[in-house]
Amino acid sequence: MLTHPAGHDLFEDLRARILSLEMPPGMALSRADLSARYGISSTPLRDALLRLQDEGLVDIQPQSRTLVSLIDLDQARQIHVLRSAVEAEVAMRLAQDPPAGLGEELQHLIAAQQDEAQSGNMKGFARLDLAFHEALFRHARLQAVHQVIRRESVHIDRLRALHLMQQEKARQILTDHRAIAAAIADRLPDAAGAQMRRHLSQSILLGPQLTSEMPAYFTKRSAGPEGSAP
Missing domain, CATH: 1.10.10.10 (Winged helix-like DNA-binding domain superfamily/Winged helix DNA-binding domain)
Structure with missing residues (x-):
């Protein structure tokens, strides 16, 4: 118990x-x-x-x-528009004038994520993935915005959890996090925003495939006409 x-x-x-x-x-x-x-x-x-x-x-x-509840891919896509715009803006702001301690914290989180991936602890890896994004909002002093994004991203988060079951996803997340951290450290706002938008788009782009492979996990409206993925 x-x-x-x-x-x-x-x-x-x-x-x-x-x-x-x-x-x-x-x-x-x-x-x-x-x-x-x-x-x-x-x-x-x-x-x-x-x-x-x-x-x-x-x-x-x-x-x-x-x-x-079932995963609603349409809802995930709509919230992705909001999340992508907000997190790209956060990354760009941080890259304009990186706060003290941010770079070290991001590198620590990335290293810990790599350790979890190598040990096969995907639950720990996912927890550190959330911590990486939370750190960006915290250093940008936008914790309240992060809470809104967190609350509204439940369908995206479960879509990402499904995606994370595929081995290459963990490697891609690590590559993306390194690129985002590097762009912020190098004070490249446009690159930081672009890397963040790319990072957040991966699971959404894979949505139709995941819907086709695991239809029982998704709402019927997640499929396109005649039950096919859009």
Whole structure:
């Protein structure tokens, strides 16, 4: 049995398990099993599930069941437009005048990511991937913006988790992170923005292929006409 305090930690743990695909799209969630697993009563669990529903990560069917929501590729594409524009702007701002300590922190995160990739710990790798992007927002003093992006990126994050199952994705992420960090360190705003936009586009571009390979994980509207990927 896991023990977690009611509220924030429970929500964050369930959220992380869904985003990492440990709880895959379409999975039925038993409230009795979750209460037993976490050693909690029904009230904090209900509150956590309602917050997950607000973020689009679970579908609660009253008097019936609770399911992990399917990935909505159309929603992911729309949020990608916002995320790409914002993170490219963040990278460009940082490259204009790199804050003290940023370069060292990014290099540390990249090195740690490489270690996780070599050991095959993709969960740790994904956690450090998020930390890399969070560091950029933090050094740009745009933490509130990062929270908005994080909340709205749930479909993108699960799409990236699917992509990360492919071995070459980890290598590509490391290559991209090095290029972004180098452009910021070299004070090249245009290059930093371009590298960030390229980095964030990879999983979205692979969306149709992933939808075709794992259709049960995606909403029906993620497919094109007559059920084919767009």
